[in-house]
Amino acid sequence: MATDLIAVFCGGYTGESVISLQSARIMMDALDATRYEGLFVQVDRSGWTCTRADGQEIPFDRALFTADRGQGHERFAAALIAIHGPPGEDGRLQGYLDMLDVPYQTGGVLAMALTMSKYSTTGLLRQMGFPVAPSVVLRGRDAGTEARVLREVGLPCFVKPDGSGSSLGISKVKTADELPAALDKAFAEDRSVMCEGFVRGRELTCGVIRLPDGVQALPICEIRTTSEFFDYHAKYHAADTQEIVPAPIPETVARIVQDRSVAIYEALDLDGMVRVDHFWKDPGEQATDVVTIEVNTTPGFSAASIYPKMLNAAGIGVPGAINGLVEVMLQRTRSER
Numbered sequence: 001m002a003t004d005l006i007a008v009f010c011g012g013y014t015g016e017s018v019i020s021l022q023s024a025r026i027m028m029d030a031l032d033a034t035r036y037e038g039l040f041v042q043v044d045r046s047g048w049t050c051t052r053a054d055g056q057e058i059p060f061d062r063a064l065f066t067a068d069r070g071q072g073h074e075r076f077a078a079a080l081i082a083i084h085g086p087p088g089e090d091g092r093l094q095g096y097l098d099m100l101d102v103p104y105q106t107g108g109v110l111a112m113a114l115t116m117s118k119y120s121t122t123g124l125l126r127q128m129g130f131p132v133a134p135s136v137v138l139r140g141r142d143a144g145t146e147a148r149v150l151r152e153v154g155l156p157c158f159v160k161p162d163g164s165g166s167s168l169g170i171s172k173v174k175t176a177d178e179l180p181a182a183l184d185k186a187f188a189e190d191r192s193v194m195c196e197g198f199v200r201g202r203e204l205t206c207g208v209i210r211l212p213d214g215v216q217a218l219p220i221c222e223i224r225t226t227s228e229f230f231d232y233h234a235k236y237h238a239a240d241t242q243e244i245v246p247a248p249i250p251e252t253v254a255r256i257v258q259d260r261s262v263a264i265y266e267a268l269d270l271d272g273m274v275r276v277d278h279f280w281k282d283p284g285e286q287a288t289d290v291v292t293i294e295v296n297t298t299p300g301f302s303a304a305s306i307y308p309k310m311l312n313a314a315g316i317g318v319p320g321a322i323n324g325l326v327e328v329m330l331q332r333t334r335s336e337r
Helices: 017-030 092-101 109-115 118-128 145-152 177-186 232-236 252-267 306-313 317-336
Strands: 005-010 036-044 047-051 066-068 071-077 077-081 135-136 156-160 171-173 193-197 202-211 214-219 222-223 241-243 272-278 289-294
Touching: 005 017, 005 202, 005 317, 017 036, 017 145, 017 193, 047 232, 077 092, 077 317, 092 109, 109 118, 118 193, 118 252, 118 289, 135 145, 156 177, 171 177, 177 193, 202 252, 202 306, 202 317, 222 306, 252 272, 252 289, 272 306, 306 317
Parallel strands: 005 036, 005 077
Antiparallel strands: 036 047, 066 071, 135 193, 156 171, 156 193, 202 214, 202 222, 202 272, 222 241, 272 289
């Protein structure tokens, strides 16, 4: 029985490539081998390579997006994108696949390009009426930069590279003296930097996914860490970080977070697996007591990542999610023919 050929994109151009390779392996292992054969398509600045799950290199035509499994070149039926950061999270890879008419599980070019920028995302959400923290974007620095941040955002605040993920280059700034070093750190990661006002509360994150039966919110995760914030070390290395699924919060607040996350998913025209991060001003139970911080359009999917835990808590599981995403892509392809 012939199996559809599925590309699992991994790698990328940033320090998140290590997490991407782990995410891609989880996706690859979850594919139903009776229906699909996954091939890794690893992207880096030196070129693209195509390999089987066991590492065997496969002849690959990047221009036609085909691979030769031994019976001549075949076109990939669909693509799972597990690249965190450029070029898989900023719309570039989506544009390539659109030109080749190959379906993929993420949002489209415009949605991905926009949400790659933290400032553009929260700015649009603010315009749409969603509660977000105050923020300012910096495209460079001059003698008045630090005073502007203190005036428009205040302290404490977070200084973030505008387009990086996995909390790379982010600092929490409590005093004016800490601001110059935080800006140096963020600008080392990105040419644009966002400074965002601090929101005091409990950190909650909610997954949203589109499966064959429609869009749904996953059980909420509460993140607890002894670090100043949920940085790269706290996410992937700290032994005392807690990721509690489902979050121990009132049902009213859970419904606000889930409804908000789905509304943002749909308002930004997203697709596939998305994670929306919020802070809840405990003990309030009004919509304004939940402030949205960030939207992750290709969330981490490694064994240490939150998203698989939410899928398991929902009763969907990782194989159910991955094969469901592929089914949605292939249905979309058939309906457009």
